[in-house]
Amino acid sequence: MAIVKMKKFKLFALEKDRKSLLKELQKFSYVHFVKTKEDESLKEIELNQDMTTIKEKSQKVKWMLNYFSKLFPKETKKEIDESSIKETLFVLVEQQASKYDFSNDYENLANISREIDSNKEEIANLETYRKELSKWLNIKESLDNLRAFKTAKFFLGTVAKKNFEPLKDKLRNFEHTYIEEISDESSQINIMLLTSNTEEKELKNELKTYSFTEINFNFNTSFTEEYEKTKSREEELKKANEKLKEKVEKLLKLIPKLLIQKEYLDNALMRETVVSNFKATDTVNVIEGYIPLDMEEEFRKIVNKNSNKSNYLEITEVDKDDEEVPILLKNSGITGLFASITQMYALPRYNEIDPTAILSIFYWIFFGMMVADFAYGLILFILSGLALMIGKFDENKKKFLKFFFALSFSTMIWGLLYGSAFGDLIKLPTQVLDSSKDFMSIFILSIIFGAIHLVIALGIKAYILIKNGHFMDVIYDVFLWYLTLTSLIILLLAGRFGLSEFTKNIFIASAVVGMLGIVVFGARDAKTLVGRIGGGLYSLYGITSYIGDFVSYLRLMALGLAGGFIASAINIIVKMLVSKGILGIILGVVVFTIGQSFNIFLSFLSSYVHTSRLTYVEFFSKFYEGGGKAFKKFRV
Structure with missing residues (x-):
C-alpha cells in the first residue's frame, strides 16, 4: 500500500x-x-429549502427499511443481500429513483404500523387486566347477582397480609358481616365482604383502620366469563396482527426500490450539505x-x-507538511489485507509513509509463531476458505476473512517447524524446534526477530527524514542510536564472541560517542543550554525503553509455548478418560472438542492482540506518528 x-x-x-x-x-x-x-x-x-424535504423523504425511506427489518429480519437481509444496489451506476440510481414515488407505499405501511402498534397496546392492557381477573376466579357467582341484594352490601378489595388475621378477629364483633379470603399474593390478601345495610357504615370505618383497598369492576357477568371474553379478544387481536404482518410481508418486494431511493436521497442530501463548505x-x-x-x-x-x-x-x-492534506491509501494484493491494522491505529500523515507493506510481513510471521500449531492453522484455513467460497459478504468482511486466510499459512508453517498438531497429539516429522526442550533456541529466535523489527523501524524513520529533506536529523535521531545500541549489544555478548581487549575498547568508545551525541543533540531545539542538556539526558534515558522492547518480544516465545502446553494438558486429560472404557471415550471426545476449541479461540485472539501490540508499541513508536485525515469521497 x-x-x-x-x-x-x-x-x-x-x-x-x-x-x-x-x-x-x-x-x-x-x-x-x-x-x-x-x-x-x-x-x-444559504442552504436550499429543498433540503428539509429531502431529509424528510430520507427519514421515511429509512424508517420503511428499518420496519421491514424489525418484523422480518431474515427476509429483509436476504432482499438487501440479493439487491444489486452496490453495482448500480450513479446515473442509473438517479433514473430509477425518479420513476418510483414511494409516498403511497409509505402511507400504507405507516397505517399498518399504527394499527399493529394499537393492537399490541390493547393486548398488553388485556394481559394486565386478565392477570387482575385471575385473582378473583374463585368467585363463581355473577357480579350482577351479588349486587342485587336489597338489605346487604357486597365489597371486593385487598388488605395487607399482616392485617388480615387482626381484621378477621375484629369482624367477629359484627353480627351480620361475612369475610372470605379469595386469593393470596406475596404481600396481600384478596378478600370478599358481605354486610347488612345497618352495619355498612361502621364496617367501612373499621376497614379504614386496617388499610383496606376497595376494588370495583365494571361488568355484570362472572369473573370466569369476563376472563374468557378478555382472552377471546386477545386472540382476535393477535390474529388481526398476523394478517397485518402478512400485508407487510407482501411489501418486502419494495426493498430493492427503496434501497435505490435511499441511495438517491443520500446523494442529494450530500450535495446539499457539502455546499456549506x-x-x-x-x-x-x-x-x-x-x-x-x-x-x-x-x-x-x-x-x-x-x-x-x-x-x-x-x-x-500540496505542502507535504500540511496536516490538512487528506489521506487516501492505495490497496494492492495481500498487503491490502493488513490495511485495517494500520488504520485501527491511525492513518499516516501526508509526509510519512504507509507502513502497511512492512507491517504485513512481520505481522504474518509473528502471528504464526504465537499460535505455532499445524492443526489450528489448518482449521483456520478450512473455515475461512469455506466462508469465502460459500458466504455472501460485503467487501470489508471479505477482507477480514482473507486476512485470517493468509494468517492460516503462517500458522501452519510454524506448526510444521514446531512439529505440533493439537499440541503433542501428533508429532510431525518436519519438527525443527521442540517447544518442550529448545527453550533457549526459541528465546534467542524471539530476540533476533525483535532486533530486526526495531532496526527496520529506525531505518524507516531514517528514510522518512531523508524523504522530507532532514538529512542531519538522520545522524542525530537514527545513526547515533544505531551506534549506541549496536555497541552495547556487542559488548554484552563480547564473552560469547571471544573479542579481544582492543576490539572491546573500540566498541566502548563507539558507545560513548553515541551516548554523548544523543545527549548533545537529543534536545537540539531547546532554547537554553540547561534545557538542551536536560532534554539530551532524558533522550539517553530512552535506552531503558529499548530494554523493555526486547523483553516484549519474548511474548513470541511465551504465547507459542503456552498454547502448546495447554493443548498438551488437554491431551493428557483425554488419554486418562479414554483408558476408562466406553463412557471415558465419549467424555474424552467431548473434553477434547471443547478444550481444543477453547484453546484455538484463545490462541488466535491472543496472537491477534499481542501481534498488534508489538506493532503499535514497539514498532510504530520508533517512526510513526499518524493522525492523518481520511480522504472523504464525494459519494455515498
Missing part, C-alpha cells in the same frame, strides 16, 4: 452551474471538499478541495464540460 499523491484545487464556478457540477462530481467521486478560506468579500451560501458572491461559487494527482486531467474535463469553460480552476501542488 502507498499514500496516494494529492493536488489542491480552487474553483470559481457560476452559481447556475453548481447543481449540475455537483452531480457530475458525485459520479467522479474522487473529490475531497474543504472549507473555503474566510474572505470578507465572500458570503456563506463553499463561499460565494452574487453569481460565483468559490470551491476548494483535494483530488488525487493521477486524476487531475479527468477532473479538469468534468469541470470544463459542465460549465462550457465558464469557470476559473486553479490546481496547485
Whole structure:
C-alpha cells in the first residue's frame, strides 16, 4: 500500500452551474471538499429549502427499511443481500429513483404500523387486566347477582397480609358481616365482604383502620366469563396482527426500490450539505478541495464540460507538511489485507509513509509463531476458505476473512517447524524446534526477530527524514542510536564472541560517542543550554525503553509455548478418560472438542492482540506518528 499523491484545487464556478457540477462530481467521486478560506468579500451560501424535504423523504425511506427489518429480519437481509444496489451506476440510481414515488407505499405501511402498534397496546392492557381477573376466579357467582341484594352490601378489595388475621378477629364483633379470603399474593390478601345495610357504615370505618383497598369492576357477568371474553379478544387481536404482518410481508418486494431511493436521497442530501463548505458572491461559487494527482486531467474535463469553460480552476501542488492534506491509501494484493491494522491505529500523515507493506510481513510471521500449531492453522484455513467460497459478504468482511486466510499459512508453517498438531497429539516429522526442550533456541529466535523489527523501524524513520529533506536529523535521531545500541549489544555478548581487549575498547568508545551525541543533540531545539542538556539526558534515558522492547518480544516465545502446553494438558486429560472404557471415550471426545476449541479461540485472539501490540508499541513508536485525515469521497 502507498499514500496516494494529492493536488489542491480552487474553483470559481457560476452559481447556475453548481447543481449540475455537483452531480457530475458525485459520479467522479474522487473529490475531497474543504472549507473555503474566510474572505470578507465572500458570503456563506444559504442552504436550499429543498433540503428539509429531502431529509424528510430520507427519514421515511429509512424508517420503511428499518420496519421491514424489525418484523422480518431474515427476509429483509436476504432482499438487501440479493439487491444489486452496490453495482448500480450513479446515473442509473438517479433514473430509477425518479420513476418510483414511494409516498403511497409509505402511507400504507405507516397505517399498518399504527394499527399493529394499537393492537399490541390493547393486548398488553388485556394481559394486565386478565392477570387482575385471575385473582378473583374463585368467585363463581355473577357480579350482577351479588349486587342485587336489597338489605346487604357486597365489597371486593385487598388488605395487607399482616392485617388480615387482626381484621378477621375484629369482624367477629359484627353480627351480620361475612369475610372470605379469595386469593393470596406475596404481600396481600384478596378478600370478599358481605354486610347488612345497618352495619355498612361502621364496617367501612373499621376497614379504614386496617388499610383496606376497595376494588370495583365494571361488568355484570362472572369473573370466569369476563376472563374468557378478555382472552377471546386477545386472540382476535393477535390474529388481526398476523394478517397485518402478512400485508407487510407482501411489501418486502419494495426493498430493492427503496434501497435505490435511499441511495438517491443520500446523494442529494450530500450535495446539499457539502455546499456549506463553499463561499460565494452574487453569481460565483468559490470551491476548494483535494483530488488525487493521477486524476487531475479527468477532473479538469468534468469541470470544463459542465460549465462550457465558464469557470476559473486553479490546481496547485500540496505542502507535504500540511496536516490538512487528506489521506487516501492505495490497496494492492495481500498487503491490502493488513490495511485495517494500520488504520485501527491511525492513518499516516501526508509526509510519512504507509507502513502497511512492512507491517504485513512481520505481522504474518509473528502471528504464526504465537499460535505455532499445524492443526489450528489448518482449521483456520478450512473455515475461512469455506466462508469465502460459500458466504455472501460485503467487501470489508471479505477482507477480514482473507486476512485470517493468509494468517492460516503462517500458522501452519510454524506448526510444521514446531512439529505440533493439537499440541503433542501428533508429532510431525518436519519438527525443527521442540517447544518442550529448545527453550533457549526459541528465546534467542524471539530476540533476533525483535532486533530486526526495531532496526527496520529506525531505518524507516531514517528514510522518512531523508524523504522530507532532514538529512542531519538522520545522524542525530537514527545513526547515533544505531551506534549506541549496536555497541552495547556487542559488548554484552563480547564473552560469547571471544573479542579481544582492543576490539572491546573500540566498541566502548563507539558507545560513548553515541551516548554523548544523543545527549548533545537529543534536545537540539531547546532554547537554553540547561534545557538542551536536560532534554539530551532524558533522550539517553530512552535506552531503558529499548530494554523493555526486547523483553516484549519474548511474548513470541511465551504465547507459542503456552498454547502448546495447554493443548498438551488437554491431551493428557483425554488419554486418562479414554483408558476408562466406553463412557471415558465419549467424555474424552467431548473434553477434547471443547478444550481444543477453547484453546484455538484463545490462541488466535491472543496472537491477534499481542501481534498488534508489538506493532503499535514497539514498532510504530520508533517512526510513526499518524493522525492523518481520511480522504472523504464525494459519494455515498
